[in-house]
Amino acid sequence: xxxxxxxxxxxRQITVGSVKVGGAAPVAVQSMTNTLTxxxxxxxxxxxxxxxxxxxxxxxxxxxxxxxxxxxxIRRDIRIPLIADIHFDYRLALAAAExxxxxxxxxxxxxxxxxxxxxxxxxxxxxxLPIRIGVNAGSLEKEILEKYNGATPEGxxxxxxxxxxxxxxxSFHEIKISIKASDVGRxxxxxxxxxxxxxxxxxxGVTEAGGLYPGIVKxxxxxxxxxxxxxxxxxxxxxxxxxVEEVRVGYEILRALGLRQRGxxxxxxxxxxxxxxxxxxxAEQVEKALxxxxxxxxxxxxxxxxxxxxxxxxxDIGIAGGDGVGxxxxxxxxxxxxxxxxxxxxxxxxxxxxxVTG
Numbered sequence: 001x002x003x004x005x006x007x008x009x010x011x012r013q014i015t016v017g018s019v020k021v022g023g024a025a026p027v028a029v030q031s032m033t034n035t036l037t038x039x040x041x042x043x044x045x046x047x048x049x050x051x052x053x054x055x056x057x058x059x060x061x062x063x064x065x066x067x068x069x070x071x072x073x074i075r076r077d078i079r080i081p082l083i084a085d086i087h088f089d090y091r092l093a094l095a096a097a098e099x100x101x102x103x104x105x106x107x108x109x110x111x112x113x114x115x116x117x118x119x120x121x122x123x124x125x126x127x128x129l130p131i132r133i134g135v136n137a138g139s140l141e142k143e144i145l146e147k148y149n150g151a152t153p154e155g156x157x158x159x160x161x162x163x164x165x166x167x168x169x170x171s172f173h174e175i176k177i178s179i180k181a182s183d184v185g186r187x188x189x190x191x192x193x194x195x196x197x198x199x200x201x202x203x204x205g206v207t208e209a210g211g212l213y214p215g216i217v218k219x220x221x222x223x224x225x226x227x228x229x230x231x232x233x234x235x236x237x238x239x240x241x242x243x244v245e246e247v248r249v250g251y252e253i254l255r256a257l258g259l260r261q262r263g264x265x266x267x268x269x270x271x272x273x274x275x276x277x278x279x280x281x282x283a284e285q286v287e288k289a290l291x292x293x294x295x296x297x298x299x300x301x302x303x304x305x306x307x308x309x310x311x312x313x314x315x316d317i318g319i320a321g322g323d324g325v326g327x328x329x330x331x332x333x334x335x336x337x338x339x340x341x342x343x344x345x346x347x348x349x350x351x352x353x354x355x356v357t358g
Contacts, residue, residue, distance in 0.1 A: 007230055008230045008231075008232075009195060009199075009230045009231060010023070010199070011023060011199050011200060011201045011202065011233055012173070012199055012200055012201060013025060013201070014130045014174050014175070014176060014201060015128075015130065015174075016028075016057055016081045016083070016102055016103045016130055017057070017080070017081025017082070017102035017103070018080075018081060019056055019057055019080075019081055021057075021130075021176060021201050021233050021234050022176070022200075022201030022233045023201075025233070026259075026260055027227065027232060027233060027234060027235060027254060027259055027260065028056045028057055028233070028234040028235075029054060029055060029056050029057075029234075029235060029236075029247055029250040029251060029254070030055065030056065030057040030058065030059065030083075030203070030234055030235065030236040030250075031050050031055045031058055031059070031236060031237075031243040031244075031246045031247050031250075032058065032059040032060070032061075032085070032236065032243060032246075033046050033047060033050075033058060033059070033060050033061075033243060034046075034243060036067075037060045037061055037062060037063075037067035037070050037071070037074070038064075038066040038067045038069075038070045039070075040070050040073045040074055040077075043060065043070070043074050044073075044074055044077045044078060046243065047074070047078045047080070047082075048078065049244050050080075050243060050244060050247060051078065051079055051080055052292040053244045053247040053248060053291065053292055054247055054251055054262050054263065054292075054294070055080060055243075055247045056080055056081075057080060057081050057083060057103075057234065058078070058080055058081070058082055058083065059082075059083040059084075059085050059105060059236075060074070060082065060083070060084060060085065061085050062084045062085055062086050062092050062093075062095075062096050063087075063092075064092070065091075065092065065095060067092075068084070068092050068095035068096045068099055069095065069099055070099075071084060071096050071099040071100055071101050072099040072100045075099070075100040075101070075102075076100075081102035081103065082100070082101055082102050082103075083101065083102065083103045083104065083105055083132070084096035084097070084101040084103070084104050084105065085105045085134075086104060086105065086106045086111075087106075087107070087110060088110055088111070088112075089111075090111045090112055090116035090117070090119060090120050093106060093111070093120045093123070094119060094120065094123050097120075097123045097124060097127055097129055098123070101129065102129065103129050103130045103131065103132065104120070104124060104129060104130075104131050104132070105131075105132040105134050106120065106131060106132075106133070106134070107133065107134060107135065107139075107163060114166075117166060117167075117170070118170055121167060121170045121172045122170075124172070124174070125172060125174075128174075129174070130174040130175065130176060131167065131172070131174065131175055131176075132175075132176045132177070132178060132203060133160055133163045133164060133167070133175060133176075133177045133178070134177075134178045134180075134203075135156055135159050135160045135163070135177070135178065135179045135180070136180050136181070136207050137151035137156055137180070137181035137182065137186060137190075137207075138151065138181075138182070138207075138208075140155055140156065140159050141159060144158060144159050151181070151186070152186070153186050153189035153190035153193055154193065156179050156181070156186070156190045156194075157179065157190055157193045157194045157197065160177050160179050160194060161194075161197060161198065164177065164198065164200065175200050176200060176201040176202065176203050176233070176234070177194065177198065177200050177201075177202055177203065178202070178203040178204070178205065179191060179194050179202075180205055180206060180207035181206070181207065182206065182207055182208040183206075183218075184206060184218055184221050184222040184225075187205075187206050187222045187226075188222060188225055188226065191204060191226050191231055191232075192226075192229070192231065195231045201233035201234065202231060202232055202233055202234075203232075203233070203234045203235070203236065204222075204223050204226050204227070204231065204232035204233075204234070204235050205219065205222070205223060205235055205236045205237065205238055206218045206219050206222040206223065206238060207238055208238065210239075210240060211239065211240045211241065212239060212240075212241055212245070215237070215238065215239040215240065215241070215249075216237075216239070216249055219237040219238065219239075219249060219253070220249070220252075220253055220256075223235050223237065223250075223253055224253050224256065224257060227253070227254070227257055227259060228257055235250055235253070235254075236250070237249040237250045237253070244291070248291065251263060261296040262294060262296060263290065263291075263292075263293055263294055263295065263296065264290045264293055264295060264296070264297050264298070264299045264351065265296075265297075265298045265299065266283070266286065266287060266290070266299045266300075266301065267298065267299070267300050267301070267312060267315060268283045268300065268301040268302065268303075269301075269302050269303050269304070269311065271303050272303075272304075274303070274304045274322075275303035275304060275322075276303070276321070276322040276323060277303055277321040277322060277340060277343070279301065279303040282301060282319075282343055282344055283301045285344050286299070286301055286344060286347060286348070289344070289348055290348075290351065293351065295351065295354060297316045297317065297351060297354050298314065298315045298316045298317075299315060299316070299317055299318060299347070299351065300312035300315035300317070300318030300319070300329075301318065301319060301320075301347075302318060302319070302320040303320065303321075303322075304320060304322065309327070309329040309332045309333070309334055310332055312329075312332070313331060313332025314331075314332075315329075315331070315332075316330065316331070316354065317329070317330050317347070317350050317351065317354065318330075318347075319343050319346065319347045321340045321343050322340070323340075324339065324340045325337060325338075325339070325340055326338050326339060326340045326341075326342060326343040326346065328346055328347070328350060
């Protein structure tokens with residue numbers, strides 16, 4: 001694949017647990033749990049599934065003291081860095097940091113007085129934790145909304161940089177910034193303007209993007225266009241779905257841009273009148289089976305024995321079938337024939353072999 005993304009903007013690099021963000025580090029894929037954080041077992045189980053899908057940083061909501069305390073037990077049972085999402089109560093940020101969080105997500109402006117902000121910053125500095133300033137169009141300060149007559153990109157950027165100045169005034173620079181809206185246009189305009197004004201690493205995404213289809217479309221456009229323009233150091237796809245789906249979509253966006261390769265790339269034909277196999281069901285079975293497979297192999301699922309291998313000759317491995325016969329092909333060459341009902345089993349077996357040998 002020929003990458004079509006612009007040269008990535010050089011940003012400062014920070015460290016989130018074991019993950020580097022910014023600078024020359026790969027664009028990191030994040031997600032957020034939707035369990036009750038104080039339910040340690042459920043939260044750990046969900047994070048482990050996220051880890052299997054390739055999630056590199058995970059965030060949890062910390063709405064109360066029980067959630068903050070639970071971070072310690074959660075952190076001990078997971079492998080990836082854990083971010084505590086804090087609003088309003090600075091004491092929850094302190095408790096989450098003390099419990100073992102690897103980073104904090106706050107808006108300094110809603111934490112309270114400078115004394116409270118200083119307490120959070122001092123705690124983060126002492127523990128080597130970065131802080132993400134998270135600005136959303138739906139939660140801008142009243143004075144910003146009045147000044148710009150609404151939640152404009154310019155207002156969002158002013159809000160974000162105002163929060164940055166608060167932290168910088170306390171000599172704290174381990175910062176990353178997000179500046180999201182629920183529509184693609186404002187998200188793009190805000191991040192582009194922000195990128196011109198700062199070299200802090202940027203966490204990109206479209207917030208409240210919606211369910212599966214609208215969420216994927218908005219995220220692919222918003223995140224994809226930013227990354228293609230060289231903007232973005234870490235991302236989260238926001239979906240009203242299982243967060244594992246967010247990670248999957250995130251990697252597909254990076255793959256489509258030629259920025260990162262993780263897991264199989266599955267290509268399949270849209271079917272036509274020549275198709276004589278249940279291709280939709282087969283494709284769905286394969287996608288589910290390979291959801292957590294880390295091997296970067298290109299897999300083709302084709303509905304026509306006649307044209308399938310030729311049309312998918314760039315695939316590392318593929319299957320096609322019809323009239324009771326299934327075929328396995330590699331780089332367009334047929335290497336095996338077998339009963340049609342074994343299409344999925346044969347393909348998955350071969351993908352596993354590639355993973356072992358490759």
